[in-house]
Amino acid sequence: MDTTINNPNKKINVHDRWAKVSKNLRIQIGDDLYNSWFARMEVHSIENGTLTLSLPTLFLKSWIKSRYSEKLAEVWKQEIPEINHVELRVRNHGEKIKNSASDNDSSFPGIQNAAILENNDDSSLMNTSSPLDRRYTFNNYVVGRSNALAHAAAMRVSQPQKSIPVEFNPLYIHGPVGTGKTHLLNAIAWESKARHPDRKILFLSAVRFMSSFVEAVKSKDTISFKKVFADVDLLLIDDMQFLQGKSVQQEFCHIFNALDTSKHQIVIAGDSAPSKLEMLDDRMRSRLSGGLVAQIGPTDFDIRRGILEKKLAQTLRGNTRIEISPSVLDFLARRIQSSGRELEGAMNRIIAAHSLNKRPITVEEAALSIQDLISEEQNRQIMIEDVLRTISGHFNVTKQDILSSRRHKTIVYPRQIGMYLAKVLTTRSLPEIGRKFGGRDHTTVLHAVRKIEKLINTDPSIKESIETLGNSLKE
Structure with a gap:
């Protein structure tokens, strides 16, 4: 393949210019982004002013094409004005891949040895917080009115037809603890593998995704992390409500978009609807809502x-x-x-x-x-909004005052009680509570909780007042 350009004055070897172009690109987008997505890009050929660059996976190609096509054309044209257009392609398996991690890289066994269902062995499926369980199949899933939609959708995505495009992506299943979400994710994995043995399936908890990404960043080897997801046909993520941290969510969003663009199925389970996942940014909540959202209600x-x-x-x-x-x-x-x-x-x-x-x-x-x-009484699920409403009414302060930065004692005290009640009566984390209370840091919430706990232990009247508030929220 030709990688030279005939210039009236000299012959330009595009390969020789790649080092300079890649250096400029690295400067413009930063080391982390470059190492994550562009380090395995190579020059393939040039013909009639069109430069073709190659990448090892469709995943990388789709992600770069959707975000950096114009940037690539710009940096190449600055170096070689004769280039009019930049194309991306996926390298054949036989082509040499330079500057890439070994295919046998095992820097992230927590993911690579997780539920990647390979052809040769499905006995060592998982090493995460949500291991695949052979008891959880469609055959022993009990279907009723509260879970019929989620069950039907799960069956559909586990039985893909090559002639039919992905119907809804992602499939997002949500419901209270113990209603069968994890059961359905397992069932999808087993059924899909049984019907399509060559299909590559990855099942992860959000916690495992998060910890593995942090490990990758610390070891400065995010490329190996991304490789795990590159050729996945079906990605299943459990307990989405635990995916926290801006950089982790950004990385997940990149992977999500690349798989979606490549028409690979994504199935996610969480305890709340996407719009109620307070720890996620607006963009991620919107993406999760873009497919089919199937709720599982309380069991009848x-x-x-x-x-x-x-x-x-x-x-x-x-x-x-x-x-x-x-x-x-x-x-x-x-x-x-x-x-x-x-x-x-x-x-x-x-x-x-x-x-x-x-x-x-x-x-x-x-x-x-x-x-x-x-x-034990079956208490309804208490939301932070319920706490804010109760505190506002009891202390005769507006919700806006509670969420504001005002430090008057008539506002600070109710705010701290609200944070305390949110901590003891809801399942939300300190960072989530802080965000719902006006975008405050988790240390502010922790300080409020400890202060109210101290008052409860030293002042019987305050203890009684807070217990009354708590009981009213439980009713």
Whole structure:
């Protein structure tokens, strides 16, 4: 392939100019961005004023083309005015790749040895906080009104047809803890692999993505990190609500956009709708909302009953002597309404009690075994907005004052109580609470929490007042 330009005065070798162009590009966009995305770019050919640059993966090509096509043309034209246009292509596997990490790089085993389902072995699927579980398949997922849409969508993305384009990307599944989101992600992975053995699937928790990216930055080897995602056909991310940090979210957004542009399926699960993920920036929330958002509601009686029946059937395969009457299953399904995990835990308690005391499993015995579970009230999920509204009404201050930078004691005290209640009554992190309370730092929230805790321990009237506020939020 020709990489020279015939100039009336001299013959220009484009390869010789690449070092200077890459240096200028690095200066303009910064070392981190250059090393992450451009370090493995090479000159392929030039013909009729069109320069073709090659990259090792479609992932890199799509990302650079969508963001830096004009910048590439500009820096090359500054060096060689005869270049009119810059094209990008993906290198063939046989072509030499210069200045790239080894294909066998294992700097990030947390991802590379995670749930990348390869053809040869799916027994070592995962080493993350959300390992793939063979029990979680579509066959044992209980479908009801509250999860029918999420189940149908999960089935659809696990059975792609080459002739049909990706229908919704991403598929975002959200719902309370214990409603089967992780079960569906696992089921998608297993079903997809069974139908398409050559499909490359990556399943990660958001926490593992975050920690691996931080590790990559610290070791100055983000290229190896990105390589993991380059050829993924199906990316599944669990617990999206834990993806925090501006640089981490930017990196995830880059990967998300590249996979989406390449028409590779993305499935994400979180505890809240994209619009409610307070830790994410507006751009990321918008991208997550751009496909199909499928909500899983709280489990109803029929779903809970179905979960118990499947759990019982699984138990009976290992011990046929256990007998649990339908009335006991009905009792559990009515009294344990929090999550599928709690239901299975309750069933395990009852079976363990039966095996130890040898008494028949009756409704009365079942009630004794799970007395602590059924005595707990099922509190509704409390949001930070609820806390702000309650504090505003109780102390007769506006929400705008609470979120403002004003430091008058009539505002600071209610604000600190609000931060304390948000910490103890919601699942939100200190940084999230700070952002919702006027964009404050997490250390400000921590200071407020500690101050209110001290007041509670030293002043009975303040303790009673705060308990009253807390109880009103729980009602």
